[in-house]
Amino acid sequence: MLKRALAIISLLLIGYWIAQGLAGVPFGQDRMLVAQYYLDHVKEQTGAVNAVTAIVVNYRGFDTLGEVTVLFIASTGVGALLWRRKKQRTAKTEGSIVLTTGTRLLVPFVMLFGAYIFIHGHLTPGGGFPGGATIATAFLLLYMAFTAYEIPHKAFEKTEGAVGMAYVLVGLIGLAIGGYFLYDWIWQDWGFGVDNIGRLLSGGFIPIIYTIIGLKVGTELSGIIDNMVKEEVSE
Amino acid sequence: MNALAAIGEALVLIGTFFYLLSALGLIRMPDVYNRMQTSTKSATLGSLGVMVGVGIWALGTDFGSAAWLTKTVVIAIFLLLTNPISAHALIRAAYKSGVPLWEGSVVDKYREHLEGKEREEVEAPAASEETPAEEGGEE
Numbered sequence: 001m002l003k004r005a006l007a008i009i010s011l012l013l014i015g016y017w018i019a020q021g022l023a024g025v026p027f028g029q030d031r032m033l034v035a036q037y038y039l040d041h042v043k044e045q046t047g048a049v050n051a052v053t054a055i056v057v058n059y060r061g062f063d064t065l066g067e068v069t070v071l072f073i074a075s076t077g078v079g080a081l082l083w084r085r086k087k088q089r090t091a092k093t094e095g096s097i098v099l100t101t102g103t104r105l106l107v108p109f110v111m112l113f114g115a116y117i118f119i120h121g122h123l124t125p126g127g128g129f130p131g132g133a134t135i136a137t138a139f140l141l142l143y144m145a146f147t148a149y150e151i152p153h154k155a156f157e158k159t160e161g162a163v164g165m166a167y168v169l170v171g172l173i174g175l176a177i178g179g180y181f182l183y184d185w186i187w188q189d190w191g192f193g194v195d196n197i198g199r200l201l202s203g204g205f206i207p208i209i210y211t212i213i214g215l216k217v218g219t220e221l222s223g224i225i226d227n228m229v230k231e232e233v234s235e
Numbered sequence: 236m237n238a239l240a241a242i243g244e245a246l247v248l249i250g251t252f253f254y255l256l257s258a259l260g261l262i263r264m265p266d267v268y269n270r271m272q273t274s275t276k277s278a279t280l281g282s283l284g285v286m287v288g289v290g291i292w293a294l295g296t297d298f299g300s301a302a303w304l305t306k307t308v309v310i311a312i313f314l315l316l317t318n319p320i321s322a323h324a325l326i327r328a329a330y331k332s333g334v335p336l337w338e339g340s341v342v343d344k345y346r347e348h349l350e351g352k353e354r355e356e357v358e359a360p361a362a363s364e365e366t367p368a369e370e371g372g373e374e
Binding site for chain 1: 316
């Protein structure tokens with residue numbers, strides 16, 4: 001009781017403190033400094049209509065590389081923590097026929113939608129991370145509905161590593177051509193899709209990088225799911 | 236305001252009404268199964284009404300285009316396909332984890348079926364299996 005009261009009081013104090021800090025921030029007023037620059041120049045500098053993905057991939061591409069690394073480390077960490085010599089699915093009951101049939105029907109559409117999200121990252125909301133998570137959801141559906149389903153490990157791990165390297169490779173090509181890491185060579189040097197802004201074939205290297213990130217996130221999260229649902233079998 | 240916008244607004248109204256009914260059902264109904272029954276059905280129908288209604292409503296306005304209707308219809312079909320499956324899985328999981336039926340329920344054919352199956356499994360091995368090596372002495 002005393003513990004709970006103390007916790008509530010301290011939380012209220014922290015909340016009041018944060019509210020005091022936020023009270024000085026003028027919400028709803030036009031106080032954009034850097035953001036105005038992004039909004040003004042995003043089209044001719046990156047070719048993307050979606051300013052968020054342009055910032056995430058193009059202006060601040062290094063952060064995204066860091067995030068992908070964080071995910072990779074998380075996946076590797078889960079794999080290392082749950083590493084066992086012999087692992088198997090130990091689910092007892094198969095999903096009901098409604099569930100399995102529905103899953104069979106839905107999985108291609110879920111994957112298609114995930115691919116749609118990450119391919120259209122420079123046009124619509126979303127991008128590599130939501131798209132990859134959607135694809136991992138499709139694999140989660142398969143895991144939940146079928147007792148015997150397993151992802152093809154060899155192919156998945158190889159894809160994960162290959163697309164991770166491809167991201168760095170795209171950045172290194174930019175370094176070789178333009179002088180700094182993750183330089184958008186497709187847009188700045190080739191001018192690919194200059195009069196195509198707002199359509200699919202534009203946006204410099206954003207669609208390419210988001211396809212890479214989507215595949216990477218999809219395979220990584222599926223791998224995490226795979227590690228977590230399997231259990232040790234003693235044999 | 237033209238006819239398309241009016242139809243869309245009417246559909247959205249109907250959809251929100253069914254949303255309200257499904258929320259009421261969650262409060263009113265006595266057990267899990269009845270609550271799922273009322274909430275999933277009317278929430279699915281309400282969502283369909285709201286989404287298709289928004290698509291048609293957008294057709295009637297000057298900023299809307301056919302793309303709105305296409306998107307909303309795709310989402311509606313997806314929801315129509317997935318919502319019953321999820322409700323089915325939830326109900327089945329609830330039954331399998333032993334959530335009791337409402338005390339006014341009279342028939343539970345699924346339990347009879349499960350019990351019948353168990354009985355079969357208990358009796359069947361002795362009858363069907365020819366000579367299991369380690370259980371041969373039981374006969």
